Amino acid sequence: MSYQPTVPLDKLPSHFISHDTESHKKWHTGSVTRFASPFVDVFKDRIDFDPIVMAHATTLLGFTNRDFYESPEIAVHCVAYFNELFDLLPVAHFFYSNVFLEKYGVKLQTTNTLPWIAVGDRVVKSPEDADKLPKFEKEDLKPEKCKTTELHWRAFDYEKANIPDMMLPMHNVFCLFSMAAELVGPEKFIIWTRKEPKACHKVLDSLAYTSASGASLTADKYGFDMMVIGSVLANSTVLPPKYVKEFSFDHQRDFVRRALAGGGGPQLWYHLCGDHSRDYTMWKDVITTPFTVMHIGYYGDDVFPSDLLKKEFGNRMSMLAVIDGKRMIEPNFAWIYEQSKKQLLGGRDAPRGCILGTTCETPLITNPGCTLAAVKACKDYGTYGTW
Amino acid sequence: MVMIDVVVSKEVEDALAQKGISADMCKRLVYDAEDKKTKFVNKVTGENLTKKIMDNLTLYVIYAPAAPGAQPVTAYVIKKVYSHKMRMKNLVYTMPEEVKDWWCVKDNCPTVRGQYDLEYMNVTRMAPTLTCPKCQDSYVEEDIAAKPVAVAEMLFEKKRA
């Protein structure tokens, strides 16, 4: 199915209001102060809400899902506008899952409702295939040779040219375990953790190395990059804690060590997606820079309690208290407001700062009334500590 | 007693001057490290690393024997100096399985990855360190001082001004 951007990309900036307008500048200045609060202990205004908006921003604003993934220029301008619309973050992020997999021969495609997903045959069919997986260097990942870099750099270059005040160079590791599972096939890869652990580590080593090269390459070009490191499929529902440690945590740490040495970071955002009720304590010992955020989705079927997050991580890093992303599509604004309130009250006095967010990316069909409800709760209960 | 020579290049001297530190003081730091064994040595590169906590900054000196392999060492060359303004507060945790090439000379053991609380302008945040599991002496590595820690210092200065 061929794809055409909803608006020709050369006409895109003219569809948005310039960031030179006084009202934008005023909003942006305040938003920057708020955004910096958890990292510098200067608490003004209120706690931020970050719904981790992706293609919901493009679809809500009249563009399409494929516009987000295939025209990163549209993605970042929509995210920027969405953030101002709901008084959220002063930055326009761009990232997606399944990064760099095309370098390994995986065919990826988007649809009207799905992000980049792997289609066709699995690339790694046997442990021998795992042995042969290459580790990509920076040179291999330049935009002319790598679609992942091309898409991300198009987003950042567009920001630089058109909305520089909201530019945010990023490197999304996504989840090394999930991507390894894409290469091998999820069921098979999970069985391999028991039967062919060496082959699993080969695949994960390659992905961690390649991702560190990518982080370093982007930092070379833009000076820095915020790194998002996830444990998505590697969670307490799928794996016992011992396996989460061996097949996710250890490889993430390997990535972070390499990427920091290569100039990546300095911000680290740990995104533990899904249920981490049995393995969350190990994540206290991640590599941490002064700008580190811990974001855990669920504790069993419930959202990860913000008071527990504060108790376990609050003295080590900044934290993201969460509301249930699945419920963001319902027309039940009071429920979102109440859960936001509960999580804010549990986490707002975290010693190293707190942000409110959703358990994962806010759904494509998020109800804008829910976004507003969470922001309202931040205004009403998102004061820091006792002031 | 053989007097050991410490060579400070023009480049290093300039870097020190920018931090308001004299070449003599830097040399004294090396003598001190050799004397008291307050240094880490890299078993792969043969380089030494020592540090001094001063009023406003922590200075790190990387130095190596002028003639690698020759015994006894009669001269050291200072390879690099770097620093951070954030103050070392306390060791928060270590990663015992993250063993590094750097060894603590005093305890004759490899260092591991540590996480250390640093403080600057009343803000406390963590940064990774090389840490001796025995004496807990900890050093911020150059890449960490140059990026995450330097960015934090800059941001704290800006936001708290």
Ligand SMILES: [Zn+2]
């Ligand atoms: Zn997620």
Ligand SMILES: [Zn+2]
């Ligand atoms: Zn020691």
